[in-house]
Amino acid sequence: MRLTTCLSFFLLLSSWLHAAAPKPNIVFIIADDLGWADVAMHGGSAPTPHLDKLAKEGLELTHHYVAPVCSPTRTGLMTGRCWSRFGVTTPQNERALRWDTTTLPRALKSVGYETCLTGKWHLGSNPEWGPNHFGFDHSYGSLAGGVGPWDHHYKKGAHMETWHRDEKLLKEEGHVTDLITQEACGWLAARKKDAPFFLYVPFTAVHLPIKEPQEWLAKVPAGITGELARHYAACVMHLDDAVGQIVATLEKNGQRQNTLIVFTSDNGGSTAENNGQAYPPDDYPSGPLPGNNTPLRNEKGSVYEGGTRVACIASWPEKLKAGKHDAPVQIIDWMPTFCGLAGFKPEKDLKWDGVNLWPQLAEGASPPARTLYTVAPGFKSRSLRCDPWKLVVHGADEKAKFELYDILADPNERTDLAAQKSDELAVMKERLNVMAKADKDAVAND
Template identity: 35%
Template sequence: MQVLVQPILVFVLLWGESGAVDARPNIVFVLADDYGFHDIGYHGSRIRTPNLDKLATEGVRLENYYVQPICTPTRSQLMSGRYQIHTGLQHSIIHPAQPNGLPLNSPTLADKMKEGGYATHMVGKWHLGFYKQEYLPTNRGFDSYYGYLTGAEDYLTHKRSGFLDLHDNLDPVFNETGHYSAQLFTQKASDVIMAHDSTKSPLFLYLAYQSVHGPLEVPEHYMEQYRDIKDTKRRTYAGMVTCMDEGIGNLTSALKTAGLWDNTVFIFSTDNGGQIYEGGNNYPLRGWKGSLWEGGLHGVGFVHSPLLHKQGYVNRALIHVSDWFPTIVGLARGFLNGTLPLDGFDQWRTISKDAPSPRKELLHNIDILYGRSGSPRYPDTFDTRIRAALRVGDYKLITGNPGNSSWIPPPELQDLRDTTDASTGKPANHPDSDHRLLFRPSDQNVWLFNITADPEERHDLSDSLPEVVQQLLSRLLYYNSTVVPPRFPKEDPNASPGKHGGVWGPWE
């Protein structure tokens, strides 16, 4: 007879003036949207981010940290701890009218935190599906939710395609028109912090800013310090970044005022690379949002906490957004029972003590629905026409169509625009003035890079190291054998908010 032993949660309690206090750390996770790799002060940006810089410099900067190239996949891997090929979300994003969502067959990060006795709250962008009530944040482990369900909207009207998308738990919010979302979401997150009773439970707060995703909107005074930036989109974007940075400063002040800061692990991440067309920048990395180049998925990230054993250093261990699930549950002294097999690793020792990363490889994605490119290059292994990317050790392999391949410096680097090479039409002293770097042969569908030695992906090694290409293709073939079918249904006309009181929300 099999005996089932249920795990027993043991919480360490301290006795303070107000009673017993759970000693487990509060976890605050802040996710920025479309935030470019170049666009933080400590990466040499013209954009001022004093609060982010201070937190990162005092904490642990993650400089070998990866997310996904677009919104939904990163959020799905954060909340599930599983690669998108294992949740069916490997193609594109969840569009507002699609009957789609993060599958219900495995608990979310919030579910596990709530199971472990944490108070769980979310503010900001969801983008993991809402076509049925059971896909809403408050049915995926969050005690409360304030924010929007789709992928993008106006910062001031809080509308998408003319219809409202702002919710307080299950109720639409009609009275916040004109309240800029970065400031609104900071206020709501700070309200959660100030209302939290630490004698009853530790806090898990997930703040997913709308910033700095398009449309490009910000109160005028945030742009005044960037009058020297002539590019209008870049100037507005810079103001949006600074407004978000101010919000993060206000959020940390609220944690200190509430007496929570000394027992908090504060995590910051972007969801993907910056969108060049919307003012973002990833220089000197190659590519941008939506691409499989480093500019699309090498993320800005850091951890700040008094609980870190080692602080004020740069961590270069391989870490992925899916790793936050087991890492955070581990910090909460929770259990991973009940989940489907995770692709993430507990990275707390790696981050806190600079120990070696347990992650030796990283699947960026395999997308069989993306248009195939070129002809198969290697027989009897992974089809190189398919859009995919994989990192193993120092090496990164890309197959199929990786997306835009350019290196784009930020417009404010005037010294790169002083003179023009007549033969290329590019600045003579521009590091990418050789146009041959910017375009790939139309039939090429395999690239190999040593990312450690060549983080800017300028030296393709696929021809000189065919044996490494074959080894990584065999790993892609293995991962492809574990793929679940992509979930990408047609848009449903019944989703129209015009049929539901003018508000985006569940329709089935």
């Protein structure tokens, strides 16, 4: 009898403690066009001490994949699905998601989270398609894509005026990185203290056009020469400092111990012209951006590693051990992961392509075999990673060109083995066909 009573008591106590455990706060920070080697921990020439510290004390995900360009990556994060399911493959100003989409912020709100976006949305650039319509309590920044750092204008055209707070357009003074950071830190300080929160901070750095404040140019190492190269380095350093400010705010508010921070980029680095004619003139330093993806192949827009494999750090004191996680993961995995941590259980099948990473990141579970599917702008190129192989396809139908790489032995994709490995190529082609069958099944046509 005593044994039964004690056992019942401990079971009740365990259940109570589990139920009483606070839901984690989640801060997801995403840079724009940040190259693999733009950060110091990957050999970058610009110092990034705050990111270095996060990586040293947290967990670096060394094979973290995203889409080749921005709107698709954001679609994957918001839905847990491949962006091609929504027909989203390019940067776009049209509404990307169906109105009834269960987005990440909607899911978290349903289990008690406060939600905030401060930065770049780019999943529908009209105010009536903005973040507040898809689960964010508060939103601020650019409804469209990357903006001029000082005038906050998007490209010339219908969406040039895009800077907003809660979907109401406004004009403000200040550098875009500072404004996004100030809004994030201010929201953290002002929010309710008893509710968990999801803070999404999609910076516009280091997206063109770049023009940095003098105070940051003065901090660039002397060994970095050339006007645009120095502005680019200053932009990376400025971004790093912004991450440091957000972490410091969490610490000051006593929120850091129960907050999972994830930092990554939306695609690989770019070498596009900085002062293109698409943006209103503002004396931007001229020349191609020095986005650095070394040693990875290619850059933004490409399904090769340089376009889709990006820096990623996950940090949660006492919950994640410091180190490296080398298994392949993808941007679509974060929604299932965050929902699992928050206790969200969908009422229907959300058709997630992603998986809950937490068992492998924090609990030592063996990573499951993964098939990572990537679609480039306009479906013109696609790739499939299923270790040890990576299939790259350019074009479609009878004109398609297939390349096959042993991605474990040849991570920089130097040797195409398609001609020598016909059997393996055939298997990968069939896997690609299976993965592609769900494309466009959630197109925003409502």
